[in-house]
Amino acid sequence: MSTLPTIGHLIGGQLTQGGSRSTEVFNPATGKAEKKLLLADKLTVEQAIANAQAAFPEWRNTPPLKRARVMSKLKVLLEEHADALCALVTAEHGKVLPDAMGELQRGIENVEYASYAPELLKGEHSKNVGPAIDSWSEFQALGVTAGITPFNFPIMVPLWMWPMAVACGNTFVLKPSERDPSSTMLVAQLALEAGLPPGVLNVVNGDKEAVDTLLTDPRVKAISFVGSTPIAEYIYATGCAHGKRVQALGGAKNHAVVMPDADVPNAVNALMGAAYGSCGERCMAIPLVVAVGDATADAVIAGLKVEIAKMKVGPGTTAGMDMGPLVTKAHFEKVKGYVDQGVAEGATLVVDGRGVQVPGHEQGYFLGPCLFDNVKPGMVTYQEEIFGPVLGVVRVETLQEAMDLIDAHEYGNGTCIFTRDGEAARYFTDNILVGMVGVNVPLPVPVAYHSFGGWKRSLFGDLHAYGPDAARFYTKRKTITQRWPSAGVREGTMFSFPSSK
Numbered sequence: 074m075s076t077l078p079t080i081g082h083l084i085g086g087q088l089t090q091g092g093s094r095s096t097e098v099f100n101p102a103t104g105k106a107e108k109k110l111l112l113a114d115k116l117t118v119e120q121a122i123a124n125a126q127a128a129f130p131e132w133r134n135t136p137p138l139k140r141a142r143v144m145s146k147l148k149v150l151l152e153e154h155a156d157a158l159c160a161l162v163t164a165e166h167g168k169v170l171p172d173a174m175g176e177l178q179r180g181i182e183n184v185e186y187a188s189y190a191p192e193l194l195k196g197e198h199s200k201n202v203g204p205a206i207d208s209w210s211e212f213q214a215l216g217v218t219a220g221i222t223p224f225n226f227p228i229m230v231p232l233w234m235w236p237m238a239v240a241c242g243n244t245f246v247l248k249p250s251e252r253d254p255s256s257t258m259l260v261a262q263l264a265l266e267a268g269l270p271p272g273v274l275n276v277v278n279g280d281k282e283a284v285d286t287l288l289t290d291p292r293v294k295a296i297s298f299v300g301s302t303p304i305a306e307y308i309y310a311t312g313c314a315h316g317k318r319v320q321a322l323g324g325a326k327n328h329a330v331v332m333p334d335a336d337v338p339n340a341v342n343a344l345m346g347a348a349y350g351s352c353g354e355r356c357m358a359i360p361l362v363v364a365v366g367d368a369t370a371d372a373v374i375a376g377l378k379v380e381i382a383k384m385k386v387g388p389g390t391t392a393g394m395d396m397g398p399l400v401t402k403a404h405f406e407k408v409k410g411y412v413d414q415g416v417a418e419g420a421t422l423v424v425d426g427r428g429v430q431v432p433g434h435e436q437g438y439f440l441g442p443c444l445f446d447n448v449k450p451g452m453v454t455y456q457e458e459i460f461g462p463v464l465g466v467v468r469v470e471t472l473q474e475a476m477d478l479i480d481a482h483e484y485g486n487g488t489c490i491f492t493r494d495g496e497a498a499r500y501f502t503d504n505i506l507v508g509m510v511g512v513n514v515p516l517p518v519p520v521a522y523h524s525f526g527g528w529k530r531s532l533f534g535d536l537h538a539y540g541p542d543a544a545r546f547y548t549k550r551k552t553i554t555q556r557w558p559s560a561g562v563r564e565g566t567m568f569s570f571p572s573s574k
Contacts, residue, residue: 077097077106077107077108077109078107078108078109079095079108079109079110079111080098080108080109080110080111080254080255080258080278081111081278082111082113082117082121082275082276082277082278083258083261083262083274083275083276084117084120084121084124084275084276084277085120085121085124085128085271085272085275086265086270086271086272087271089117090111091111091113091114091116091117091120091277092111092112092113092114092117092279093114094111094112094114095109095110095111095112096109096110096112096251096280097109097110098110098165098251098252098253098254098255099165099252099401099402100164100165100167101165101166101167101397101398101399101400101401101437101438102167102387102388102389102390102397102398102431102434102437102438102439103434103436103437104402104436104437104438105436107164107165108165108255110251110254110278111278112251112278112279112280112282112283113248113277113278113279113282113283114279114282114283115282115283115286117277117279117283118246118248118277118279118282118283118286118287118290119286119290121246121275121276121277122217122246122275122286122287122290122292122293123292124271124272124275125217125244125245125246125272125273125275125292126216126217126244126292127272128244128270128271128272128273129214129216129217129243129244131270132239132242132243132244132270132273133213133214133242133243135242137190137191137194137240137242138191140190140239140240140242141187141188141189141190141191141240142188142268143239143240143264143267143268143269144184144185144187144188144190144236144240144267145185145188146267146268147184147236147263147264147267147269148181148184148185148188149267150263150266150267151177151180151181151184151260151263152181154259154263155174155177157259158173158177158228158256158259158260159173159174159177159256160173160390161253161255161256161259162176162177162227162228162253162256163389163390163397164255164390165227165252165253165254165255165256166224166225166227166252166253166354166389166400167352167389167397167398167399167400167438168351168352168354168389168397169389169394169395169396169397170389170390172350172351172389173228173389176226176228176229177228177229179229179518179521180226180228180229180231180232180233180260181232182520182521183229183232183233183236183237183521183539184232184236185521186237186521186522186539186540187236187237187239187240188240190237190240190241190544193212193241193541193544194212194241194544194548196209196210196211196212197209197210198210202554203556203571205556205557205558205559206554206555206556207554207555207556208552208553208554208555209552209553210550210551210552210553211550211551211552211553212241212544212545212548212549212550212551213242213548213549213550213551214241214242214243214547214548215243215294215295215318215547215548215549216243216244216292216294217243217244217245217246217292217293217294218238218243218244218245218246218293218294218295218296218297218547219245219246219247219248219287219293219295219296219297220234220235220238220245220246220247220248220296220297220298221248221284221287221296221297221298221299221300221308222234222247222248222249222250222257222298222299222300223250223299223300224250224252224253224354224400225351225354225355225356225400225460226355227249227250227253227254227256227257228256228257228260230299231247231249231257231260232260233297233299233525233538233539233543234247234297234538234539234543235247235274237539237543237544237547238295238297238543238547239269239273239274241544241547241548242548243294243295243547244272244273244274244275245273245274245275246275246276246277246287246293247261247274247275247276247277248276248277248278248279248283248284248287249276249278251278251279251280252400252401253400254278257276258276258278261274261276284308285311288308288311288312288315288317289311289315291315291316293317294317294318295317295318295319295546295547296308296312296317296318296319296320296321297319297320297321297538297546298319298320298321298322299321299322299356299538300322300323301323301324301458302323302324302458302483302484302530302531303323304323305321305322305323305324305532305533306321306323306530306533308321308533309321309533309534318546319533319534320526320532320533320534320535320536320537320538320546321532321533321534322356322525322526322527322531322532322533322538323484323527323530323531323532323533324356324458324484324486324530324531325356325357325358325458325484325486325487325527325531326360326361326455326456326457326458326482326483326484326486327357327358327359327360327361327484327486327487327488327489328359328361328362328363328467328475328478328479328482328488329344329347329359329361329362329363329488329489329490329491329515330363330365330472330475330476330479330488330489330490330491330492330501331362331363331364331365331369331373331490331491332365332369332472332490332491332492332493332494332497333365333366333368333369334492334493334494335369335491335492335493336491336493336513337369337372337373337376338376339491339513340373340376340491340513341373341376341377341380342380343491343513343514343515344359344362344373344377344464344515345377345380345381345384346515346516347359347515347516348360348442348462348464349381349384349395349396349442349462349464350396352396352397352398352399352400352440352461352462353408353459353460353461353462353463354399354400354460354461355516356486356487356531357486357487357509357516357517357518358460358516359464359489359515359516360458360459360463360464360465361448361455361464361465361466361467362464362465362466362467363467363469363475363478363479364466364467364468364469365469365470365471365472365474365475366468366470367468370446370466370468373466374423374444374446374466377423377424377444377464378423378424378444381424381442381444384396384441384442386426386429386431386439386441386442387431387434387439388431388434388437396441396442396462397439398434398437398438398439398440399438399439399440399461400438401438402438404438404460404461405438405439405440407461408440408459408460408461408462408463409427409440411453411454411457411459411461411463412425412426412427412443412454412463414453414454415445415448415452415453415454415463415465418449418452418453418454419447419449419452420445420446420447420448420449420452420454420465421445421446421447422443422444422445423444423445423446424441424442424443424444425441425443426440426441426442426443426462427440427441427443428441429441440461440462441462442462442464443462443463443464444464444465444466445463445464445465445466446465446466446468447466447468448465448466448467449467450467450478450481455467456482456483458484472497472500472501476501476504476505479505479506479507480505480506482529483529483530484527484529484530484531485506485507485508485527485528485529485530485531486507486508486509486527486528486531486532487507487508487509487510487511487516487517487518487527488505488507488509488510488511489510489511489512489513489514489515489516489517490502490510490511490512490513491513492512492513498512506528506529507527507528508526508527508528508531508532508537509525509526509527519540521539521540522540522541523540523541524536524537524538524539524540524541524542524543525537525538525539525540526538526542
């Protein structure tokens, strides 16, 4: 009987094993376990935190430019190891290789932005705020910080977090998803090769025990999280209760509004990628089309049916595939259950992907693209985040009716509008209660030098992920007011509140 390769942890610059429990990492295209993953216990996570704490004083005092140079070297290494990294993503997540490459590139852009940290850390200075008194602000590192990341972007989302955190002078403990950890581990090893000192970045693989240790340990000063809303709410509440700074990004149910004047063929092409790319396992995916007018809905559905028929579903490693498998068997069954529920609720299943078969991969977690018409607010398939290749069309009569639906939903992560009308687009972007908005752009994911985050129950915390907000999340402002009295000058005691009047 063959022994599966074992994945442990990266603590203090060393690959280590820790924890008595383990789980298996599957290839979703075959349904076979290919690796054994050790799950960190409380003691293992505490060891990682201790290493991060020990590394903090020297790293904090390392000049920001030297910290930034590590990020510049890491960018080069990520580009050099792109093929290996993307192969690991596809083998454990299932997404097609070009999609994995796109994820990596977005992650690299965040590393590149982190290399600008010296500019972002510059404070403000004011001379003579009072007689011979100067005042200035500084942005100082917090200490040990941590990140908990999801399965759907095992390279990109960790790179939203730790590069900026360490570039700002913090140390970091990362807990990636236990479903696809290998690419995350390789990136961390490349960071060591780039010159990141041991202990500055530590990776612990684990489950709730590891998460709760990070949330409750007083040495951890800040937590970043991306995942589902129920877990985001738990992370936020628990972390805040233990005195930590927390940003917790949750779920989504993104609506795409298609206006009667839209370029329907272009909108259909955009919706195909937004709905079915990465098998719909994206928090910025489009699972709902809100078509204004029946004629618009009919045209969109007709176009989608034609394009769906052309889609190729198969292993992500096979060239020319448009969509790979879902990440696990449990998730496959869950998404399939949502399709069953949509039929039971009365939505019209226009395209049924439940019976797709991939020759030679009969045990893989493949679900073909699904398309519903006549989805109604109140249906489970309308309300809940499915996180799979399921697209529903909602019919409304006016733009305002479409906006009212979006505003009423508990999530406010992303949305978009397809239109040729500048007035409608401006009204939509000005008034919609959503954090990220696209105009003829279905996936309005901000670039690295803007920040990512939704509204309502899609984000818990005040600051968004990556970009300028990251530099503020991973630092604390200190304001210093200084005076050097002239020699021999003595002033009387003053009991009134100081002012420059």
